[in-house]
Amino acid sequence: MHFSSLLAVAALTTLASAAPVADNLRDLTYGDRTAYASAWNAGHAPPQQSYYPAPGGQGGYPPPPPPPSGGNNQPSPGNNGPGSPPPDNSQGIPAPPKQASDKPFALDNGFPTVPNPSDALTKINLAARGTLSNAPPPANPPSAQTLTSLKLIAFNELFETFYFTELLKNVTEGVKGYGFQDQALKKKVIDTLVAVQAQEQLHALNANNALNRFNAGPIKACQYDAPVDNFIDAIKLASTFTDVVLGTLADVSVVAGQNGDAGNIRGFTASLGQEGEQNGFYRDLLGKIPSALPFLTASLRDFAFSALNQNFVVKGSCPNIDTIDLKIFGTLTLETPGDIQPKDQNLDFSFPSGQNQGSGKLSLVYINQQNVPVVQPIQQLTAKGPDGKIRFSSPLPYTKNLMNGLTIAAVVDGEGPFPNITSVGAKTLFGPALIEIN
Numbered sequence: 249m250h251f252s253s254l255l256a257v258a259a260l261t262t263l264a265s266a267a268p269v270a271d272n273l274r275d276l277t278y279g280d281r282t283a284y285a286s287a288w289n290a291g292h293a294p295p296q297q298s299y300y301p302a303p304g305g306q307g308g309y310p311p312p313p314p315p316p317s318g319g320n321n322q323p324s325p326g327n328n329g330p331g332s333p334p335p336d337n338s339q340g341i342p343a344p345p346k347q348a349s350d351k352p353f354a355l356d357n358g359f360p361t362v363p364n365p366s367d368a369l370t371k372i373n374l375a376a377r378g379t380l381s382n383a384p385p386p387a388n389p390p391s392a393q394t395l396t397s398l399k400l401i402a403f404n405e406l407f408e409t410f411y412f413t414e415l416l417k418n419v420t421e422g423v424k425g426y427g428f429q430d431q432a433l434k435k436k437v438i439d440t441l442v443a444v445q446a447q448e449q450l451h452a453l454n455a456n457n458a459l460n461r462f463n464a465g466p467i468k469a470c471q472y473d474a475p476v477d478n479f480i481d482a483i484k485l486a487s488t489f490t491d492v493v494l495g496t497l498a499d500v501s502v503v504a505g506q507n508g509d510a511g512n513i514r515g516f517t518a519s520l521g522q523e524g525e526q527n528g529f530y531r532d533l534l535g536k537i538p539s540a541l542p543f544l545t546a547s548l549r550d551f552a553f554s555a556l557n558q559n560f561v562v563k564g565s566c567p568n569i570d571t572i573d574l575k576i577f578g579t580l581t582l583e584t585p586g587d588i589q590p591k592d593q594n595l596d597f598s599f600p601s602g603q604n605q606g607s608g609k610l611s612l613v614y615i616n617q618q619n620v621p622v623v624q625p626i627q628q629l630t631a632k633g634p635d636g637k638i639r640f641s642s643p644l645p646y647t648k649n650l651m652n653g654l655t656i657a658a659v660v661d662g663e664g665p666f667p668n669i670t671s672v673g674a675k676t677l678f679g680p681a682l683i684e685i686n
């Protein structure tokens with residue numbers, strides 16, 4: 249999954265308010281779709297702002313999607329069973345053109361502003377199959393570091409709510425690329441996504457409520473863009489960013505421990521495990537075993553914040569991102585195409601030219617599981633190509649370390665030593681590139 253390179257997809261953008269409201273666990277209604285309908289009828293996107301250059305730098309809009317075709321070439325989800333038919337995308341409706349919204353993401357139920365108590369919250373709880381905690385907050389106010397962690401969590405969960413809202417809509421409406429032949433599987437996916445979409449809302453509300461208690465919030469929603477257009481890629485992407493969140497919530501817990509916030513850690517790890525349950529389902533859909541590794545891959549708050557901004561957040565659209573004291577590194581792109589195979593191999597990477605290259609003595613670091621980071625000097629950088637990118641390759645020692653699941657790659661300044669992920673983060677210039685194996 250080439251998280252970053254997917255963003256090269258042209259003039260895209262976001263969905264503002266097509267909001268599923270789960271009145272019960274089955275019946276879904278949606279927000280106002282007239283903007284999509286009129287844009288589709290006109291055959292082109294309305295003349296709104298676009299955020300990414302179109303291929304060839306024309307800055308235009310993508311052409312309308314092609315009419316539904318007679319078949320599709322997509323792989324089928326793994327638990328359709330071997331040899332079973334792929335999702336039936338021939339019945340899919342053409343997706344409306346992507347259009348830029350000039351509003352931050354919001355749902356019809358008021359999210360991200362949902363009072364406690366309220367009817368809206370009761371409905372979210374029902375769909376999420378549980379509630380916000382009614383326990384009093386920890387006696388001590390959180391440290392500045394833990395407030396930063398809560399801001400990151402809110403920032404991430406707002407994006408995740410956007411993502412699963414859009415994914416649920418695509419599956420429910422049978423948008424092209426999101427069709428299913430197996431109606432039982434479709435129902436299971438919808439039932440799951442209804443719960444997940446509500447659970448992500450509660451994760452975001454929980455973090456913002458904690459911030460509000462200490463006048464440090466709320467973190468406001470941005471505009472987002474999901475760089476996918478079919479169910480398999482959407483689930484691969486969800487699995488990848490969920491893996492990053494799992495590692496990051498462990499970092500959040502470490503930072504809380506270091507800063508006297510033990511009282512917050514139970515809540516952080518409760519959502520960590522919850523997201524792990526989600527990822528087991530995504531992996532199952534992809535034909536992988538649900539549990540990837542004995543010990544999941546570590547991440548850092550700065551890696552998660554960088555990945556969100558590099559891949560999903562529409563630049564300049566976040567009203568109070570400047571209140572989040574975390575780093576956004578330069579982008580490191582995995583250039584090796586296709587799914588990365590479980591074997592020793594050279595992987596190709598690139599980063600943009602003209603950005604800080606530190607001392608110039610660069611190393612590539614791979615972080616996988618709870619192992620000591622693999623640090624390798626970068627032997628040779630190619631000159632800047634016509635695309636303005638600098639390329640290099642680096643061996644992946646898969647066999648020795650059984651580097652399954654998520655591997656985080658980063659370009660760091662110097663040769664180390666980098667005995668742990670925190671020391672890697674302190675010297676990172678470009679990253680994270682996200683590699684998923686098995």
Ligand SMILES: *[C@@H]1O[C@H](CO)[C@@H](O)[C@H](O)[C@H]1NC(C)=O
Pocket residue numbers: 343344346411412414415418423424425474475476477478482
């Ligand atoms: C939903 O489908 C549209 C149309 O293909 C696509 O642009 C968007 O990225 C998809 N979103 C997700 C989360 O799959």
Ligand SMILES: *[C@@H]1O[C@H](CO)[C@@H](O)[C@H](O)[C@H]1NC(C)=O
Pocket residue numbers: 665666667668670671
């Ligand atoms: C990480 O390594 C550095 C040395 O580079 C050390 O100072 C630090 O204590 C280590 N941190 C953790 C959490 O082990």
